Amino acid sequence: MKANLTKTRELLSQYREDYALCSKCKICHGNHVQEVNHARFFRNCPSGSRFRFEAYYASGRMELARALNLKEIEVTPQYKHALYTCMECGSCQEQCYPVKQIWPLRVIELLREKAVAEGWGLLPEHEPFLKNLEESDNLLGKPQAERDKLIKELDIKDASKDKCETLLFIGCQYAFKPAMKDTLHAAVNLLKKAGTDVGVLGSKELCCGAPLLELGDRDFFEAFATENIKRIDATGAQEVITLCSHCASVMTEEYxxxxEVKPRHITQYISAALEDGKLKASKKSKATVAWHDPCRLGRRLKVYDEPRAILDAIPGLKRVELERNKGNALCCGNGGMAGMTYPEFGLDVAKERIFEAEFCEIDTLVTSCPWCEEMLQGGIDGRKSKVKVENILTLLDESVGGK
Ligand code: SF4
Ligand code: SF4
Known part of the structure; x- marks a missing residue:
């Protein structure tokens, strides 16, 4: 058995060279020009594009870290606004690192950890989420017992009692939000059709802790992570599949x-099942769709091809690429807890993504992350757009004869 610990901690000061060497070249403000067809879609830092001042781009946030480290400035409400409007989408790092070998996203994450450790971080807007996690072990503040009801509803093994090869880690949003139930049912349908010996943890599943890590509260995150690791390993499963991109990135990077149990996002599992012939999509679709790369699944885990392979397996479906795709994808507006903290700002970003979907003349924006699905739906409503957003699993389940 491996020890149930989380990573050795890094400190912001270990990245001193990164923020000191930032040359303010502004490569992090947008995508590589040669990879973008229209100037309209060059800009790709959500907070910088919205608030425009330098402090809202990675280049400015590197300076905020440097100046704070040297005690040249004090923390003000404006400083905190610049820190917590970052969506932690990683677009800056995607552009900066290959050219400059500098890690701006990591600097921002560690600046948030420093803020919490020193007691000046977090905002009143974060309190409801922290209270929910403290009192209910999930982000939504729902009774954990509701998760047990899902075992019967899904007609699935209780992995805390019965042995199973594969554990499905549902995540807070798919477990509790009524609008997301279709996705959960589609996931279980597909896993059963693929012959997977699958179970869930019911009320023994806790929040993965991703929101805490995004807010910089590593102590609180580790409390969730160590307990989840213990409970997941106790199932004796060979792998754990996550429905949510945030759970997938936290399990891959931190757990x-x-x-002992290996984590994978469900799109990785399902694309392999299609390739192995365990699933076959047969019902034709007339939709024209594009894959919206969730930041956590795409830029962080480099899962770009698998979701696209799933869409390409659906007969008749026409798949096009958004202007900003793969490493250049625009965040949905709900990353880094910024959309939860500043909902109007999050909605602005989502509307921009929906504008891009309209520009690319698609009917449906397909994704596989509850944060993206919810925020993009907000963008659709906000623009009164005809574009739809759909989870990749419901789309596929329909084609393999789901409901
Ligand atoms: S963070 Fe990187 S890309 Fe951005 S200004 Fe600094 S060195 Fe340039
Ligand atoms: S992580 Fe995203 S929002 Fe934050 S500075 Fe980088 S590009 Fe901008």
Whole structure:
């Protein structure tokens, strides 16, 4: 058995060279020009594009870190606004690192950890989420017992009692939000059709802790992570499949080295099942769709091809690429807890993404992350757009004869 610990902690000061060497070249403000067909879609830092001042781009946030480290400035409400409007989408790092070997996203994450450790971080807007996690072990503040009801509803094994090869980690949003139930049912349908010996943890599943890590509260995150690792390993499953992109990235980056069970996002599992012939999509679709790369699944885990392969397996479906795709994808507006903290700002970003979907003349924006699905739906409503947003699993389940 491996020890149930989480990673050795890094400190902001370890990235001193990164923020000191930032040359303010502004490569992090947008995508590589040669990879974007229209100037309209060049800009790709959500907070910089919205608030425009330098402090809202990675280049400015590197300066905020440097100046704070040297005690040249004090933390003000404006400083905190610049810190917590970052969507932690990683677009800046995607552009900066290959050219400059500098890690701006990591600097921003560690600046948030420093803020919490020193007691000046977090905002009143974050309190409801922290209270929910403290009192209910999930982000939504729902009774955990509701998760047990899902075992019967889904007609699935209780992995805390019965042995199973594969554990499905549902995540807070798919477990509790009525609008997301279709996705949960589609996931279980597909896993059963693929012959997967699958179970869930019911009320023993806790929040993965991703929101806490995004807010910079690593102590609180580790409390969730260590307990989840213990409970996941106790199932004896061979792998754990996550429905949510945030759960997938946290398990891969933080849990995996301390856990016996191997994590994978469901799009990775399902694309392999299609390739192995365990699933076959047969019902034709007339939709024209594009894949919206969730930041956590795409830029962080480099899962770009698998979701596209799933869409390409649906007969008749026409798949096009958005202008900003793969490493250049625009965040949905709900990353880094910024959309939850500043909902109007999050909605602005989502509306921009929906504008891009309209520009590319698609009917449906397909994704596989509850944060993206919810925020993009807000963008659709806000623009009164005809574009739809759909989870990739419901789309596929329909084609393999789901409901
Ligand atoms: S963070 Fe990187 S890309 Fe941005 S200004 Fe600094 S060195 Fe340039
Ligand atoms: S992580 Fe995203 S929102 Fe934050 S500075 Fe980088 S590009 Fe901008």
């Amino acid at each position: 995996a080295s301390f856990m």
